[in-house]
Amino acid sequence: MRCQTARKRISDELDGALRPGRKPGVEAHLRTCRACRAYREDLERIQTETKLPEAPAGTWAALERDLDARLSGEVAGRKRVEVPFAARRRWAWAGAAALVLAGISLWYALPRPEPVLTEAWLLYEDILDPIMNAAEASPELAGRLDQEVRASIEEMSPAQDPEVLLLPAADPLFWEGLSDDELRALVSALEKESGLGGPQ
Amino acid sequence: MDERSEAGLVEDARRGGREAFTELVRRHERRVYGVALRLAGNPADADDLAQEVFMTAWRAIGSFRSGSTFYTWLYRIAVNTSLSFLKKKGRERNRASFDENLAVAVPGRAVASAPEGSSALNELKARIDEAIAALPAHFRASFALVVDQGLSHADAARVLGCSENTVSWRMHKARKLLQARIKPFLEEARP
Numbered sequence: 001m002r003c004q005t006a007r008k009r010i011s012d013e014l015d016g017a018l019r020p021g022r023k024p025g026v027e028a029h030l031r032t033c034r035a036c037r038a039y040r041e042d043l044e045r046i047q048t049e050t051k052l053p054e055a056p057a058g059t060w061a062a063l064e065r066d067l068d069a070r071l072s073g074e075v076a077g078r079k080r081v082e083v084p085f086a087a088r089r090r091w092a093w094a095g096a097a098a099l100v101l102a103g104i105s106l107w108y109a110l111p112r113p114e115p116v117l118t119e120a121w122l123l124y125e126d127i128l129d130p131i132m133n134a135a136e137a138s139p140e141l142a143g144r145l146d147q148e149v150r151a152s153i154e155e156m157s158p159a160q161d162p163e164v165l166l167l168p169a170a171d172p173l174f175w176e177g178l179s180d181d182e183l184r185a186l187v188s189a190l191e192k193e194s195g196l197g198g199p200q
Numbered sequence: 201m202d203e204r205s206e207a208g209l210v211e212d213a214r215r216g217g218r219e220a221f222t223e224l225v226r227r228h229e230r231r232v233y234g235v236a237l238r239l240a241g242n243p244a245d246a247d248d249l250a251q252e253v254f255m256t257a258w259r260a261i262g263s264f265r266s267g268s269t270f271y272t273w274l275y276r277i278a279v280n281t282s283l284s285f286l287k288k289k290g291r292e293r294n295r296a297s298f299d300e301n302l303a304v305a306v307p308g309r310a311v312a313s314a315p316e317g318s319s320a321l322n323e324l325k326a327r328i329d330e331a332i333a334a335l336p337a338h339f340r341a342s343f344a345l346v347v348d349q350g351l352s353h354a355d356a357a358r359v360l361g362c363s364e365n366t367v368s369w370r371m372h373k374a375r376k377l378l379q380a381r382i383k384p385f386l387e388e389a390r391p
Contacts, residue, residue, distance in 0.1 A: 011372040015346050017353045017364075042379045042386050049325050050332070052234050052348050056243060060229055063247065067225060067254050071218060074255070080263055084279040084360050085338060 001029040003036050010040045014047055146173070210270050213261050221261070225254050228271060231349060232278045238344035239282035241333045249285055253278045268358075275349070275359040279341050286337065324385050331381040339374035342367050 006029040012018040013026065030037050135142040150173065168174050178186070204223070212220035229250060236249035256277050264273055332343060338360075345356040346367065353367045360367065379386075 007376070008368070008372045011375050012353075012368055014375075015353060015368075015371060017368060039379065042383065043375050045386055046328055046375070046378055046382060047347065049321070049328050050347055051325075052237055053243075055230075055233055055237075055246075059233070059243075059247065060226075063229055063233075063250055064222065064225060067251055068222065070251070070255060071221070071258055074258060080260065082280065084276065084283060084341060086361075088338075089361075 001025055003029075003033060006030070006033065006036050007039055010036070010043060014043060149173070206270055207266065210261075210264065210266065213258075214264065221258060224270070228274055229254075231271065232274060234348050235275060235278040235344050236282050238332070238348055239279070239337070239340060240285060245285065249278075249282055252285075253281045256281060269355075272355055272358045275345060275351075276361075279345075279359060283337060283341070324382070327382055327385045328378070331378050334381070335374055335377060339370050339377070342370040343374050346371055 006026055009018055009022055009026045013023070018026070030040065131145065135145045150171075204220075206224070206227070209220040209224050213224060232253045233246055233250045236253065237243060237246035240246050240249055253274070257274055260277070264270070332340060335343065341360060342356055345351045345359055346353065351359070353364045353371075356367045357364045
C-alpha cells in the first residue's frame with residue numbers, strides 16, 4: 001500500500017468511515033512505515049485538541065429572546081434552500097459545458113484528408129453489384145465491362161511512354177490478375193536482379 | 201413540549217406554529233452556533249449568524265420535505281448563511297491562501313509571541329484553531345460538520361449536496377494541510 005492511500009484511509013478511520021475490510025491493510029502498512037505512524041499520531045492529537053469553545057454565558061437566552069422578537073413580525077414561508085457552494089457548482093458546470101463545446105468545434109474545424117475511392121465505390125455499390133453479377137454470368141458482358149474499366153483507368157492515369165505501354169505490366173489489370181505465388185516469384189526475381197535480396 | 205417528537209414539531213412549525221419552532225430552536229441552537237462559530241471564527245459573528253439561520257429556517261420551513269432530516273436541512277442553512285456572510289465581509293478574499301508548501305512559522309518565534317504563562321498545550325490549541333480558520337471554505341465546512349458536529353460522511357454529504365467520497369477526500373486534504381501547518385507545534389507540545 002502506498003503512503004498516500006494509507007493516509008487517506010487513516011483520515012477515514014478517524015471519522016469512523018473506514019470499511020472494516022480495509023483496516024488490516026492499513027495496520028500492516030503502519031507496522032512497516034514509521035512516517036505514516038507519526039502522521040496518524042499527529043492527526044489523533046489534532047483531533048483531540050480540536051474543540052470548539054463553549055458559548056459565553058447567556059448566549060442561548062439572548063438568542064431565543066432576540067429571535068422571538070424578530071419572529072413576531074414574520075410568517076412562516078416557503079423560501080427555497082439551496083445546497084452550499086451552489087454558485088461554484090453552477091460555474092463548474094458552465095466551464096465543463098464550454099470545454100465540451102470548444103472540443104466539438106475544434107473537431108469540426110480540423111482539416112481532414114479527401115475521401116478515398118472506396119467511399120465512392122460504397123456509394124455506387126448498389127448500382128455496381130448487379131452489373132458485376134451479370135458480368136459473371138455473361139462472358140460478352142464481362143469483356144465489355146473489362147474494356148470500360150481499362151478505359152476509365154487509362155483516362156485517369158497520366159500519359160505514359162508508348163514503348164512502356166507495349167509491356168504487359170502497363171496493362172492496368174495485369175497486376176490484379178497475378179496470383180500470390182506469381183507476385184512472390186516476381187518480387188524475388190526483382191530482388192535478385194537488383195541485389196537487394198541479399199546472398200541466396 | 202420536550203417530549204414531543206421532532207417530526208411533530210416540524211409539522212406544527214410548517215403550519216406556522218411559533219411555539220413548535222421555538223422548541224426546535226432550543227433543540228438545535230448549539231449545533232447551529234457551532235457551525236457558525238467554526239466558519240465565522242468569532243463568537244459575536246456566530247451569535248448573529250445563528251439568529252440569521254433560524255430566521256431563514258422560519259422563512260423556508262414550508263419548503264422542508266418531511267422525508268428528510270430536519271437537522272441536516274438546518275445545517276445546510278447554517279453553512280449557506282455563514283458562507284454568504286463571509287463572502288459579504290470579504291474575508292475569504294483577503295484570507296491568505298493556505299499552502300502547505302509555504303514555509304511554516306518558526307515555532308520558537310510563535311511560542312515567544314504567545315501570551316505569558318500560556319502552556320504549550322494552550323498554544324497548540326490556539327494554533328490548531330488558527331490553522332482550521334485558514335483552511336479553504338469547502339474544507340472548513342466539511343471539517344466543521346464531521347469533526348465538530350460528529351456527522352458521518354454520508355450526513356455531511358447530504359448537507360453539502362455532494363458525494364460521500366467528496367467529503368472523505370476533503371477531510372483527508374484538510375487534515376493533510378493542518379498537519380503540515382501544525383507539525384512544529386505538535387513536536388513542541390509533545391508530552
